[in-house]
Structure formats: C-alpha cells, structure tokens
Amino acid sequence: MNRHEPLVLGIETSCDETGIGIVRGRTLLSNTIASSMDEHARYGGVVPEVAARAHLEALQPAIEAALAEAGVSLGELDAVAVTSGPGLAGALMVGIGAAKGLAVSLGKPLYAVNHLVGHIAADILDSGAAQDAGPLEYPTVALLVSGGHTSLLLVRDLTSDVELLGETVDDAAGEAFDKVARVLGLPYPGGPEIDHAAASGNPAAIPFPRGLSRASDMAAHRYDFSFSGLKTAVARFVEANPEMLADDAGRADIAASFREAVVDVLVTKALNACRDHGVPRLLLGGGVIANRRLREVALERAAAAGVAVRIPPFSLCTDNGAMIAALAAELIASGAEPSTLAFGADSTLPVTEIQVAVPEAGPESARS
Amino acid sequence: MILGIDTSLGTAVAVIEPDGVVAATADSPNPLGHAEAIGDLLAQVLDPAVAITHVAVGMGPGPFTGLRVGIAAARAFALGRGIPVLPVPSHDAAALGLLLADTVAGADDTAPFAVVTDARRREFAYSVFEGTDDDGLPIRTTGPALAPRDELDDRLAALGAARRDVSAVPAAMVALAASRALAAGRTLATSEPLYLRSPDVTLPGAPKKVTA
Ligand SMILES: [Zn+2]
Numbered sequence: 198m199n200r201h202e203p204l205v206l207g208i209e210t211s212c213d214e215t216g217i218g219i220v221r222g223r224t225l226l227s228n229t230i231a232s233s234m235d236e237h238a239r240y241g242g243v244v245p246e247v248a249a250r251a252h253l254e255a256l257q258p259a260i261e262a263a264l265a266e267a268g269v270s271l272g273e274l275d276a277v278a279v280t281s282g283p284g285l286a287g288a289l290m291v292g293i294g295a296a297k298g299l300a301v302s303l304g305k306p307l308y309a310v311n312h313l314v315g316h317i318a319a320d321i322l323d324s325g326a327a328q329d330a331g332p333l334e335y336p337t338v339a340l341l342v343s344g345g346h347t348s349l350l351l352v353r354d355l356t357s358d359v360e361l362l363g364e365t366v367d368d369a370a371g372e373a374f375d376k377v378a379r380v381l382g383l384p385y386p387g388g389p390e391i392d393h394a395a396a397s398g399n400p401a402a403i404p405f406p407r408g409l410s411r412a413s414d415m416a417a418h419r420y421d422f423s424f425s426g427l428k429t430a431v432a433r434f435v436e437a438n439p440e441m442l443a444d445d446a447g448r449a450d451i452a453a454s455f456r457e458a459v460v461d462v463l464v465t466k467a468l469n470a471c472r473d474h475g476v477p478r479l480l481l482g483g484g485v486i487a488n489r490r491l492r493e494v495a496l497e498r499a500a501a502a503g504v505a506v507r508i509p510p511f512s513l514c515t516d517n518g519a520m521i522a523a524l525a526a527e528l529i530a531s532g533a534e535p536s537t538l539a540f541g542a543d544s545t546l547p548v549t550e551i552q553v554a555v556p557e558a559g560p561e562s563a564r565s
Numbered sequence: 566m567i568l569g570i571d572t573s574l575g576t577a578v579a580v581i582e583p584d585g586v587v588a589a590t591a592d593s594p595n596p597l598g599h600a601e602a603i604g605d606l607l608a609q610v611l612d613p614a615v616a617i618t619h620v621a622v623g624m625g626p627g628p629f630t631g632l633r634v635g636i637a638a639a640r641a642f643a644l645g646r647g648i649p650v651l652p653v654p655s656h657d658a659a660a661l662g663l664l665l666a667d668t669v670a671g672a673d674d675t676a677p678f679a680v681v682t683d684a685r686r687r688e689f690a691y692s693v694f695e696g697t698d699d700d701g702l703p704i705r706t707t708g709p710a711l712a713p714r715d716e717l718d719d720r721l722a723a724l725g726a727a728r729r730d731v732s733a734v735p736a737a738m739v740a741l742a743a744s745r746a747l748a749a750g751r752t753l754a755t756s757e758p759l760y761l762r763s764p765d766v767t768l769p770g771a772p773k774k775v776t777a
Contacts, residue, residue: 252633292637
C-alpha cells in the first residue's frame with residue numbers, strides 16, 4: 198500500500214446523501230453525491246427508511262460516476278473507506294455492506310471512520326479552488342452544524358486527538374430550521390427557505406430565547422446546544438400573532454429573529470470555546486454552514502475576537518464521501534493499520550473513536 | 566464458480582460450482598448483526614485461487630435493514646470483479662433446499678407447500694410452491710406476500726399448501742437457483758428488493774398547537 202499519497206475511495210451513507218469520494222493523499226479527484234432530499238421533502242424531514250432505500254439504489258451508479266470522474270479504476274485503489282457512525286443506523290449499514298463487499302472483492306484494506314471527524318478532514322483537501330488559508334493548524338475548535346448533528350469539537354490532531362466539547366441535547370440546528378420552516382408555512386429543506394424569507398427582516402424584532410445560555414446552564418452545558426425550546430417559542434409567537442405571519446414583512450421579521458437566535462448561540466459558544474482553550478482558530482463544517490447569516494456573523498465576531506475562521510468549499514461542507522476518503526488517507530499516512538472486518542454501524546459513535554475496529558497491537562493481527 | 570449471499574434472515578454466504586457442488590459455505594444464524602458479519606463470512610468462503618463468475622443474491626422478503634446489507638455487499642463485490650449479479654427471491658432458494666431434501670428423503674416432492682418466514686410487525690411472509698419445473702427450479706404459484714400472523718393458516722388451508730417455517734436461507738441454494746436459472750436463460754427476480762411494504766411514513770399534518 199502506498200502510504201505516502203494513498204488512492205482511497207470513501208463511502209458515506211450516514212444520512213440522506215449517498216457520497217462517494219476519491220482522493221489521492223490530500224488531492225480531491227472526485228466528490229460524487231446522490232441526494233434523496235427531494236424524496237423527503239413531502240415528509241418535512243429525513244425519513245430513515247426512505248434514505249436507506251435510496252442509498253442502496255444510488256451506490257453503484259455513484260461509485261461508477263466517481264471512478265469515471267477521477268479517471269481511475271478500482272484495481273488501482275490503495276484502500277476503501279467507509280463511515281461507521283454516527284448517523285442513521287439503517288442508512289449506515291448500506292454503506293458498510295457495500296464497503297465490505299468491495300474491499301473483500303478487491304482484496305484491499307478497509308478503513309472504517311468517524312463521520313464527524315470526516316467533516317474536519319474535508320478542510321485538508323486541495324480541491325483545486327484558490328486556497329489562501331494554508332494548511333490546517335492545531336489545535337483548532339470545530340463547529341459542525343447540519344440537519345443531523347450540532348457539535349463543538351477541540352481538534353488537537355485529526356488522526357489521533359479529537360475531543361467533544363459539546364453537542365445538541367435535542368434537535369440539530371438544521372432540524373430546527375426544518376421544523377420552524379413548517380411553522381412558518383415554508384417548504385423543506387428549511388435552511389435556504391428561512392434564509393430567503395429572512396433576507397429583508399429585522400433580526401432584532403423578536404427576542405427569541407437562546408438555548409442553554411443562561412448563567413445557570415453554563416456550568417453543565419457551557420458548550421451544549423438546545424433548539425427545541427426555540428422552535429416552541431417561535432410556534433407560540435406565531436399562534437399569538439397570526440397577523441404577523443400573514444404579512445410578508447412580519448414573516449421576514451420572525452424568520453430573521455429565529456435565524457439570529459440560532460446563529461447567535463452557535464457563534465457565541467464556538468468563540469467561548471476558542472477563548473476558554475486559548476485556541477485562535479475556528480473551523481466550520483456541515484450543511485448549515487451554507488447559511489449566509491451564519492458565515493457572516495461568525496466571520497465578523499471571530500475577527501473581533503482575533504480568531505481565524507476556516508470554511509471548506511461548500512460542496513465539502515455537506516455530507517460527502519471525499520471527506521471520509523480524506524480522513525482515511527490521513528490515517529494511512531500516519532501509519533494506521535486497516536480496520537478489521539467485524540465492525541458495524543454505530544449511530545452514536547463518539548468523536549474520540551476516529552477509526553473503528555482498529556486491530557489489536559501485535560505482529561499477527563495486522564491485515565494488509 | 567458462483568458466490569451466493571443472503572441476508573433476508575441470518576447472514577449466509579457460499580461458493581458453489583455451477584452444477585451445485587458446494588466449495589465453501591459460512592453463515593451466522595443471528596437475525597441481527599448482518600453488517601458486522603458479512604465481511605468476515607465473505608473472506609472465509611473466498612479462495613483467492615478460485616475465480617468467481619457471478620454473484621447470486623437473495624432479494625428477500627426479509628427485514629429491510631438486514632436484507633439491504635447483503636444486496637449492497639453483493640452489488641459492490643460484483644462491481645469490484647466486473648461480474649454480473651443474479652437476483653433470486655429468497656423464498657425460491659429456501660424452497661429449492663426443501664425440495665432437494667425431500668427428494669433425497671424420498672418424500673413427496675410434488676405436493677403444494679408454503680415457505681413461511683418472519684416478517685416482523687406481527688406478520689409472516691409466505692410463498693407457495695408446487696414441485697420443480699424442467700429447469701430444476703421450484704414452481705412458485707403464490708407470493709411472496711405478507712399475511713397477519715393469525716390469518717396465515719387459513720390462507721394456506723385455502724390454497725391447500727402445507728406450512729413449512731424457515732429460519733435460515735442457505736446461500737448455496739441461492740447460488741444454485743441462480744445457476745439453474747442462468748443455464749435456462751431465465752431471470753428469477755428484478756434488481757428491486759422484495760420489500761413488500763412501502764416505507765413506514767406518515768405525511769405531516771399542520772403543525773401542532775403549542776398553546777393551550
Ligand atoms: Zn454530517
């Protein structure tokens with residue numbers, strides 16, 4: 198196996214995107230994504246069984262498309278990588294089944310990795326876009342925000358030392374956008390819809406609550422998030438003020454004020470983490486990073502706090518297979534042995550498990 | 566050589582010669598843990614010196630989450646080797662196994678019988694068969710279909726089929742059914758999994774009121 202610049206195919210099926218990525222070391226060769234988002238739209242949220250069925254049908258065409266785009270054949274691969282968790286169990290299992298079938302078929306090593314740490318690995322990929330941020334420096338605080346997770350991490354080393362500082366105790370931020378969109382009569386997915394509706398609104402019009410931000414919450418939940426109370430507050434407000442929802446300007450104010458409450462909590466807690474740990478670096482990842490206001494507020498307040506912000510290209514922020522391949526490539530370069538074949542899906546895989554099914558140390562256990 | 570995979574009940578894999586001689590077989594009866602088991606079981610039955618020409622896979626019916634693991638693994642394995650996938654209804658493979666055992670035992674192998682498997686949610690999945698055809702394949706006359714647990718026996722009585730509960734689908738029988746179909750120029754199933762149920766979802770209504 199080429200450990201210097203390994204050619205890795207990554208499979209990601211933790212939520213509603215079937216992602217196949219191919220990297221050579223830190224060079225992105227393909228980031229192929231098939232999304233079942235449209236199939237979930239009529240349900241107002243991701244339906245696990247619908248997502249899992251879509252993964253099974255999308256995988257083979259996505260692998261073929263990724264190989265064609267990268268201009269490589271399966272036989273050239275140094276390794277296969279797959280997301281083991283966290284995520285939707287039934288969806289993860291489709292990717293794991295495929296990854297094991299492919300790795301055994303090709304006689305190639307398999308690396309089973311952590312989805313959240315993969316989001317951080319997305320940042321090290323050279324996608325060919327102009328990059329002036331330079332290489333990822335450690336330690337860095339990472340804020341990962343999507344429809345499936347909202348996590349604040351302290352990354353001392355991508356392949357060996359990632360610590361969970363906090364996460365959502367109820368809904369993910371992206372989920373809150375979807376649920377509030379429904380309350381406001383807007384379609385799924387809620388993020389872009391609310392962003393659009395909020396464009397002309399006043400973010401200070403309604404003082405919606407900031408979850409887990411009171412002094413009394415800060416001892417136990419300094420870096421944790423909660424968005425379900427905010428969602429209820431918006432619903433209550435709309436019931437009490439139906440005339441505001443009926444009016445475009447009123448609706449814009451509600452959407453802008455809700456969005457501001459989410460953004461404020463995310464950015465405040467992320468910058469608290471930077472300050473508390475003396476880390477002047479913040480990495481943003483996850484699909485919700487597409488939210489224009491979130492990027493704007495993060496950049497503005499981070500600059501004021503002397504914190505440098507890094508945001509991977511948007512196509513690498515949403516769930517994708519390239520980040521999974523990139524993390525495996527870093528693990529390989531750092532000397533990590535392949536995973537054993539006995540792992541399964543772990544819907545609550547902790548971030549400290551960067552790679553799963555790591556073979557026991559010893560001369561006989563290493564697979565090649 | 567044909568690789569057979571079935572995860573409609575437990576996790577089962579086998580490699581057979583086209584005439585049915587079993588080269589290797591490995592399985593886990595656990596009705597869960599398919600994703601964990603599939604890799605090591607495949608590695609156990611594969612001999613690097615033996616060329617696999619086709620991958621036969623059980624398409625269900627079976628609990629969806631496990632069923633998909635085998636289909637995903639079969640498709641990816643075939644893609645890796647550049648060989649075709651041969652889909653097989655899992656009940657057909659189970660029926661073939663029962664019929665071969667009946668023949669060996671000298672039992673009547675022409676009487677109608679039903680392969681019955683657990684479909685969870687208080688339902689059974691069943692298919693009715695009546696003997697084998699000239700290609701050596703079981704003749705399926707009904708199903709696969711679902712029946713509520715307490716209605717199954719009445720339905721089978723109406724069809725005159727003896728009930729045969731099955732708790733494992735032998736992967737060698739999946740491969741053999743595929744091999745016989747291939748020799749006869751037939752396909753036994755489409756590439757669609759036999760889910761028999763639509764995804765279990767309800768459309769959202771209006772948002773619930775939060776104030777009293
Ligand atoms: Zn994600």
